[in-house]
Amino acid sequence: MALDDTLFDAKHIWHPYSSLKSYFPIHQVTSASGVRLTLADGREVIDGMSSWWAAIHGYNHPRLNQAITDQLDDMAHVMFGGLTHQPAIKLARQLIEITAEPLQTIFFSDSGSVAVEVAIKMAIQHWFAQGKPNKQRLLTLRNGYHGDTFGAMAVCDPENGMHSMFKQVLPKHLFAPAPSCVTDADYQDSDIAEFRQLISTHHHEIAAVILEPLVQNAGGMNFYCPEYLRQVRALCDDYNVLLILDEIATNFGRTGTMFAYEQADICPDILCLGKALTGGYMTLAATLCTDNVAAGIAADGKGVLMHGPTYMANPLACAVASENLAILAESHWQQQVADIESQMEIELMPYKQYEGVADVRVKGGIGVVELIKPLDNSVMQWLPAFFVDKGVWLRPFGKLIYIMPPFIIEPADLSMLTDVIGKALLRPADDT
Numbered sequence: 001m002a003l004d005d006t007l008f009d010a011k012h013i014w015h016p017y018s019s020l021k022s023y024f025p026i027h028q029v030t031s032a033s034g035v036r037l038t039l040a041d042g043r044e045v046i047d048g049m050s051s052w053w054a055a056i057h058g059y060n061h062p063r064l065n066q067a068i069t070d071q072l073d074d075m076a077h078v079m080f081g082g083l084t085h086q087p088a089i090k091l092a093r094q095l096i097e098i099t100a101e102p103l104q105t106i107f108f109s110d111s112g113s114v115a116v117e118v119a120i121k122m123a124i125q126h127w128f129a130q131g132k133p134n135k136q137r138l139l140t141l142r143n144g145y146h147g148d149t150f151g152a153m154a155v156c157d158p159e160n161g162m163h164s165m166f167k168q169v170l171p172k173h174l175f176a177p178a179p180s181c182v183t184d185a186d187y188q189d190s191d192i193a194e195f196r197q198l199i200s201t202h203h204h205e206i207a208a209v210i211l212e213p214l215v216q217n218a219g220g221m222n223f224y225c226p227e228y229l230r231q232v233r234a235l236c237d238d239y240n241v242l243l244i245l246d247e248i249a250t251n252f253g254r255t256g257t258m259f260a261y262e263q264a265d266i267c268p269d270i271l272c273l274g275k276a277l278t279g280g281y282m283t284l285a286a287t288l289c290t291d292n293v294a295a296g297i298a299a300d301g302k303g304v305l306m307h308g309p310t311y312m313a314n315p316l317a318c319a320v321a322s323e324n325l326a327i328l329a330e331s332h333w334q335q336q337v338a339d340i341e342s343q344m345e346i347e348l349m350p351y352k353q354y355e356g357v358a359d360v361r362v363k364g365g366i367g368v369v370e371l372i373k374p375l376d377n378s379v380m381q382w383l384p385a386f387f388v389d390k391g392v393w394l395r396p397f398g399k400l401i402y403i404m405p406p407f408i409i410e411p412a413d414l415s416m417l418t419d420v421i422g423k424a425l426l427r428p429a430d431d432t
Ligand SMILES: *Cc1c(COP(=O)(O)O)cnc(C)c1O
Pocket: 111, 112, 113, 114, 116, 145, 146, 147, 148, 212, 217, 218, 246, 247, 248, 249, 274, 275
């Protein structure tokens, strides 16, 4: 029975970044609770991924479950065109309250990629309505990741492989080097020089700068310093370019502050939120902008923002997001993230000395082991299964083995994650 399902899955169902012609082991999950996933064969694994940054309070949380069932009694969904509802209003109030004061308007969408699309449209429409139709390009950073839809793909790193085959159909944007200053003390003027050159040469055609603040996630888990962000903000102001911050991965405490931009003490013009917004329960994202951006879009008297997803502001998703934020506010997340950070510092840093390891770095609830060589297909045939056999759920990619566990993880469970990574690093390459 279980085998049949696995074979059916392998033959018929696409998974993220998968092929239906090359087989990689896959596991069926039957339930999840706290930081543990239960597999169909009865095994339990400790989750080191928070289901891609999302499940910050763990799985099967009684309050999040209740929020959804309560909302279900009223209505699961209703269109947002011409109608509104309490779950959306309540969530918007909460988000406007916890984000920087100038961010006063909010657009709800159904995924992070779409939140990025909306942000790009906002920026272009803002200038268009003010008689600046040439400001249509974006300036971004190499190693970035902003999603899989075409507009978002066009600002992902053009070389790192994920989207390179679509080059011909994507708009050509401007790319500055990935920042390399790790701390403000390391920061040098040369770090921003190429970015400054690009913005000063092209500002008349640039609508916005878009970047992931402090942590570039799926494009390589690169960490960089707040001073770089402050410089970017200042250059955007000098050259009349909007600043879009994509906090979809970093939002809601992951880097140690509620939003990463707080560490640089700056405010974006447009802010993208997603992933942990619903605590890993439902797909929902949001794009916030300042009154200035919103007013710009309407400046010609008829400018309406040209976007409107069918499931916009889905009430179930808004209700669970609201409760997720309430739990966060009542929890000691700063302490939880700080504890995870210091434990990972102690337990992961020794791997820096291991053969094949290029770097180990930790920031907030994110721990990264970067290898010298990318994990090739032969390693990927055993490594994921090795992790599961040892009782942990990790999903390495490229040169990276990384963890970003739910904030509620206990020290012993976190030690399991870091320990199994160490064991994998020591495993001889030919021992299959
Ligand atoms: C995951 C991610 C996205 C895309 O979000 P989806 O919900 O997968 O569409 C965009 N930007 C960043 C920084 C992300 O981490």
